[in-house]
Amino acid sequence: GNSVTQMEGPVTLSEEAFLTINCTYTATGYPSLFWYVQYPGEGLQLLLKATKADDKGSNKGFEATYRKETTSFHLEKGSVQVSDSAVYFCALTLKAAGNKLTFGGGTRVLVKP
Amino acid sequence: EADIYQTPRYLVIGTGKKITLECSQTMGHDKMYWYQQDPGMELHLIHYSYGVNSTEKGDLSSESTVSRIRTEHFPLTLESARPSHTSQYLCASSEREVAKNIQYFGAGTRLSVL
Numbered sequence: 001g002n003s004v005t006q007m008e009g010p011v012t013l014s015e016e017a018f019l020t021i022n023c024t025y026t027a028t029g030y031p032s033l034f035w036y037v038q039y040p041g042e043g044l045q046l047l048l049k050a051t052k053a054d055d056k057g058s059n060k061g062f063e064a065t066y067r068k069e070t071t072s073f074h075l076e077k078g079s080v081q082v083s084d085s086a087v088y089f090c091a092l093t094l095k096a097a098g099n100k101l102t103f104g105g106g107t108r109v110l111v112k113p
Numbered sequence: 114e115a116d117i118y119q120t121p122r123y124l125v126i127g128t129g130k131k132i133t134l135e136c137s138q139t140m141g142h143d144k145m146y147w148y149q150q151d152p153g154m155e156l157h158l159i160h161y162s163y164g165v166n167s168t169e170k171g172d173l174s175s176e177s178t179v180s181r182i183r184t185e186h187f188p189l190t191l192e193s194a195r196p197s198h199t200s201q202y203l204c205a206s207s208e209r210e211v212a213k214n215i216q217y218f219g220a221g222t223r224l225s226v227l
Contacts, residue, residue: 043219100158
């Protein structure tokens with residue numbers, strides 16, 4: 001079956017530090033890949049996406065590159081802010097599965113001033 | 114900006130009560146989804162719908178039921194709430210076309226059953 005594995009948190013960082021959250025996937029076919037973010041007390045918001053190999057998604061200073069050879073979609077940000085404190089979810093969807101998302105377990109990130 | 118709304122945001126209720134969690138979207142999306150999010154944050158798809166009068170069970174078995182009588186409305190009902198139903202419930206919607214495969218989420222309903 002399809003699955004997404006992401007690093008467990010919590011990840012605690014100081015402001016302006018570099019953030020990496022690892023995400024790897026298993027899928028039958030060629031998935032589209034997503035990062036969603038959930039701020040405290042809110043629902044999920046799409047952060048970025050990539051639909052084919054070597055695509056790079058970017059938004060709000062975050063980046064992730066679709067690596068087919070390593071089946072990975074790691075999230076990175078060069079300089080985090082306190083406002084980036086949230087839970088981050090890696091996810092995939094397959095054409096054959098319609099729009100159903102398969103989520104990773106989520107990674108909580110806490111940025112301290 | 115996503116226009117998908119869930120009510121109530123918080124609900125505390127006693128065992129055995131019937132409850133309905135509301136979800137509405139104003140984007141005209143055909144596809145709608147319900148997820149259950151446990152305290153460990155993991156998300157589980159419990160119901161989905163591809164259009165009016167279409168409902169399917171998701172990956173995680175749930176005692177809840179859903180209906181889709183109107184495109185914009187996708188309520189979830191628990192006939193008899195139990196403490197094991199305590200969780201956060203998230204509703205989402207997306208366009209029909211698989212190529213436009215972004216799901217938009219509501220803010221969630223946090224349910225506590227005493």
